[in-house]
Amino acid sequence: MTIEGxxxxxxxxxxxxxxxxxxxxxxxxxxxxxxxxxxxPAEAIDEVAKYTKTxxxxxxxxxxxxxxxxxxDPPPDTVELCWGPSCHIRGAMPxxxxxxxxxxxxxxxDSPDKxxxxxxxxxxxxxxQAPVISVNHRLVGNLDPDDACSTIDGLLQKHNRxxx
Amino acid sequence: xSKDYKELTxxxxxxxxxxxxVAWLRVGTAICGQAAGATNLLQAIPSLAEKRNLPFVLSEVxxxxxxxxxxxxxxxxxxxxxxxxxxxxxxxxxxxxDSLAKGKxxxxxxxxxxxxxxxxxxxxxxxxxxxQQTRVALRNAGHIDPIDIFxxxxxxxxxxxxxxxxxxxxxxxxxxxxKSGLRGRGGAAFPTATKWSFLARSDKKTxxxxxxxxxxxxxxxxxxxxxxxxxxxxxxxxxxxxxxxxSSNGVIFIRHxxxxxxxxxxKALEACYEQGILGSNILGTDFSYDIEVSLTGESYVAGEExxxxxxxxxKRAMPRFRPPFPAQAGLWQQxxxxxxxxxxxxxxxxxxxxxxxFAGIGTEKSKGTAIIxxxxxxxxxxxxxxxFGLTIRDVIEKIGGGARNSKSIKLLQTGGPxxxxxxxxxxxxxxDFDAMATAGAILGSGGIIIAxxxxxxxxxxxxxxxxxxxxxxxxxxxxxxxMSHLLxxxxxxxxxxxxxxxxxxxxxxxxxxxxxxxxxxxxxxxxPVSSALKYFKDEFDQHLEEHVCQTNQCxxxxxxxxxxxxxxxxxxxxPTAEVSDRFSSSQIQKQWISVLK
Numbered sequence: 001m002t003i004e005g006x007x008x009x010x011x012x013x014x015x016x017x018x019x020x021x022x023x024x025x026x027x028x029x030x031x032x033x034x035x036x037x038x039x040x041p042a043e044a045i046d047e048v049a050k051y052t053k054t055x056x057x058x059x060x061x062x063x064x065x066x067x068x069x070x071x072x073d074p075p076p077d078t079v080e081l082c083w084g085p086s087c088h089i090r091g092a093m094p095x096x097x098x099x100x101x102x103x104x105x106x107x108x109x110d111s112p113d114k115x116x117x118x119x120x121x122x123x124x125x126x127x128x129q130a131p132v133i134s135v136n137h138r139l140v141g142n143l144d145p146d147d148a149c150s151t152i153d154g155l156l157q158k159h160n161r162x163x164x
Numbered sequence: 165x166s167k168d169y170k171e172l173t174x175x176x177x178x179x180x181x182x183x184x185x186v187a188w189l190r191v192g193t194a195i196c197g198q199a200a201g202a203t204n205l206l207q208a209i210p211s212l213a214e215k216r217n218l219p220f221v222l223s224e225v226x227x228x229x230x231x232x233x234x235x236x237x238x239x240x241x242x243x244x245x246x247x248x249x250x251x252x253x254x255x256x257x258x259x260x261x262d263s264l265a266k267g268k269x270x271x272x273x274x275x276x277x278x279x280x281x282x283x284x285x286x287x288x289x290x291x292x293x294x295x296q297q298t299r300v301a302l303r304n305a306g307h308i309d310p311i312d313i314f315x316x317x318x319x320x321x322x323x324x325x326x327x328x329x330x331x332x333x334x335x336x337x338x339x340x341x342x343k344s345g346l347r348g349r350g351g352a353a354f355p356t357a358t359k360w361s362f363l364a365r366s367d368k369k370t371x372x373x374x375x376x377x378x379x380x381x382x383x384x385x386x387x388x389x390x391x392x393x394x395x396x397x398x399x400x401x402x403x404x405x406x407x408x409x410x411s412s413n414g415v416i417f418i419r420h421x422x423x424x425x426x427x428x429x430x431k432a433l434e435a436c437y438e439q440g441i442l443g444s445n446i447l448g449t450d451f452s453y454d455i456e457v458s459l460t461g462e463s464y465v466a467g468e469e470x471x472x473x474x475x476x477x478x479k480r481a482m483p484r485f486r487p488p489f490p491a492q493a494g495l496w497q498q499x500x501x502x503x504x505x506x507x508x509x510x511x512x513x514x515x516x517x518x519x520x521x522f523a524g525i526g527t528e529k530s531k532g533t534a535i536i537x538x539x540x541x542x543x544x545x546x547x548x549x550x551x552f553g554l555t556i557r558d559v560i561e562k563i564g565g566g567a568r569n570s571k572s573i574k575l576l577q578t579g580g581p582x583x584x585x586x587x588x589x590x591x592x593x594x595x596d597f598d599a600m601a602t603a604g605a606i607l608g609s610g611g612i613i614i615a616x617x618x619x620x621x622x623x624x625x626x627x628x629x630x631x632x633x634x635x636x637x638x639x640x641x642x643x644x645x646x647m648s649h650l651l652x653x654x655x656x657x658x659x660x661x662x663x664x665x666x667x668x669x670x671x672x673x674x675x676x677x678x679x680x681x682x683x684x685x686x687x688x689x690x691x692p693v694s695s696a697l698k699y700f701k702d703e704f705d706q707h708l709e710e711h712v713c714q715t716n717q718c719x720x721x722x723x724x725x726x727x728x729x730x731x732x733x734x735x736x737x738x739p740t741a742e743v744s745d746r747f748s749s750s751q752i753q754k755q756w757i758s759v760l761k
Contacts, residue, residue: 020430021456021457021458021459022456023456023458023476025476025477025478025479026478026479027459027460027461027475027478027479028458028459028478029478030461031420031459031461052478061479061480062478062479062480065461065463065480065481065637066460066461066462066463066481067461067462067463067634067725068420068421068461068462069461081723082382083627083723083724083725084382084383084627084631085382085383085540085577085581085613085624085627085628085631086382086383086539086540086613087382088624088627089540089541089613089614089615089619089624090540090541092723093717093720093721093722093723094720094721096721096723097720097721097723100723108725120723120724120725122380122382122462122464122631122634122635123380123381123382123383124195124199125195125379125385125388125422126195126196126198126199126385127382127383127384127385127537127539127540127545127611127613128196128231128232128234128385128537128538128539128545128546128547129196129199129200129231129234129545130539130540130545132199137423138198138203139195139198139199140199141196141199141200142199142200
């Protein structure tokens with residue numbers, strides 16, 4: 001087993017045993033591990049299977065169903081873009097197009113420099129402030145389509161300044 | 165009244181007095197507030213107040229529903245005045261607090277007053293967005309700190325619970341709810357008391373009340389709004405439902421990722437356990453009840469009642485076959501009831517004030533109030549609670565202020581993506597479950613999205629179908645393949661490459677989906693297309709025959725999820741044959757093989 005693999009396993013185990021929910025299931029375990037690691041590497045799937053006394057197959061079945069799970073190491077920053085009908089009506093489509101271009105993307109995915117993951121979200125829940133995006137889980141609404149990219153850049157910078 | 169409830173109210177009175185003794189500042193930090201910048205405001209306030217030597221307490225509250233006015237700063241002074249300001253940023257907060265420190269009232273950006281000696285400031289209940297509202301489930305929203313149990317008690321909280329546990333039998337509670345005429349607010353409008361009586365009949369030891377706050381409907385945020393603004397109301401409603409049905413456990417089901425609602429619900433549950441509202445011997449009676457939170461991953465179908473049970477059990481959220489019905493064998497094969505957040509949130513007031521009181525609100529067959537979320541091209545977007553019987557026109561024009569920039573309303577999208585669309589000339593439909601159903605509209609989860617003349621109905625239909633396709637769980641092939649096929653067709657229409665036969669083709673797909681799907685997702689999945697074809701036939705024909713889109717939206721970009729496990733037609737292959745590269749990438753395979761070794 002590689003050192004990296006061991007580190008992933010131990011982090012996954014900690015997340016699994018620290019679950020705050022009364023009822024532990026494959027899904028609750030996957031959510032806990034995904035929150036902790038940011039993705040579900042194969043080692044994590046294996047740990048979840050052991051912890052919940054199921055098989056890796058069963059765990060894959062659940063993990064592959066829910067669209068919030070990812071399976072590759074994520075970039076440090078996350079930008080979520082809402083494409084729901086309220087945002088659509090308030091001009092999200094051309095705005096999101098610009099955001100994709102800004103990050104060098106044609107569709108949702110990780111930016112080529114692997115710094116930002118750009119995800120679409122069916123509804124961020126702040127429809128009354130459409131169009132809405134979230135930058136590292138911080139919501140921003142009432143975006144001016146022309147300023148969206150600079151707003152996102154500003155928030156990313158602020159977030160990363162705060163980390164150092 | 166039991167001793168424990170008396171003790172609790174006494175503590176609450178004391179707690180409230182301590183809050184009211186200084187300047188009590190409230191900031192709405194629900195999802196809508198956050199999106200409007202409330203976090204910055206919240207962080208700025210303590211230092212601004214301290215700089216001015218202003219004794220204060222700061223409470224985070226939920227959403228009053230006046231989302232257009234967010235971020236809202238609400239100031240209650242020890243003399244009893246309580247004034248709200250709209251669209252407050254830290255700079256404006258500085259000015260407001262400046263005036264406050266000098267004992268004056270800042271006069272810009274006034275939203276309204278809850279109480280005020282200065283009669284020149286309009287009362288909040290009289291502003292256009294509030295005037296026609298009747299607040300039952302949302303009575304505390306924006307007024308109390310959602311995780312402060314004593315603020316809830318001080319505003320009459322747990323009165324209904326205490327009454328039910330101490331003075332009523334389980335069947336009397338069901339009787340009261342029957343009298344109230346309460347119908348489920350999740351979309352199906354099934355009489356709540358009848359649903360409860362199915363569960364009450366079972367004599368099994370473990371029975372569940374499940375509360376559905378999956379709320380994946382774009383355009384609906386009222387369930388999350390209740391959890392963020394007043395989770396205690398829901399918890400109290402759930403315990404009463406548990407008592408009435410003789411159930412043992414409650415589960416609140418929320419979508420992972422909605423951090424605010426989840427955190428506030430968990431903290432509220434914790435506070436209830438601390439104060440003896442949950443657990444053994446609630447309020448000193450011999451009734452015991454437990455509630456826990458269960459999270460789901462992102463999946464719209466997880467909001468369907470049997471799929472929800474699968475998700476709580478940790479599996480893929482796919483609907484089950486019925487029978488057996490949930491009341492016989494639901495969660496973990498035990499008898500279960502599923503109620504929507506809004507439905508349960510009405511229960512405490514129904515029990516406290518009596519079923520007849522609730523039945524006096526609304527129309528003959530739709531009792532009580534409707535909680536509606538307004539968004540899109542509307543002057544005053546937000547969350548409102550109005551009695552049934554008002555027209556959609558009242559809601560949109562009088563309460564919501566009509567379309568933005570005085571444009572005309574072209575289209576309404578109601579009840580979530582599956583609800584389809586209505587045209588702008590149908591504003592006179594009355595808010596009433598049955599009247600709306602007759603008119604072909606669905607109140608559903610209560611979302612109403614307004615679009616003005618700049619929106620292309622075909623382009624929007626593509627958005628709705630893209631959502632339905634993305635969210636099909638894949639269990640029933642008519643839905644899984646039908647949605648993909650529909651999307652393919654609607655896509656070529658928006659690209660102005662539609663075929664003459666496309667309308668008939670979509671009709672055929674839609675009929676198959678309706679006949680061959682297990683749950684509402686497939687059964688109603690054709691609604692967006694059929695309703696758009698009904699009300700915007702000319703616009704479809706223009707796209708199909710003249711290959712023209714008058715709004716020019718169709719020549720612009722369309723952004724939707726291009727690659728998911730359920731998506732393949734884009735690559736030109738069969739929808740079932742292609743596996744997304746998310747799973748087939750050699751990197752993952754290699755990784756997996758190394759783990760197996």
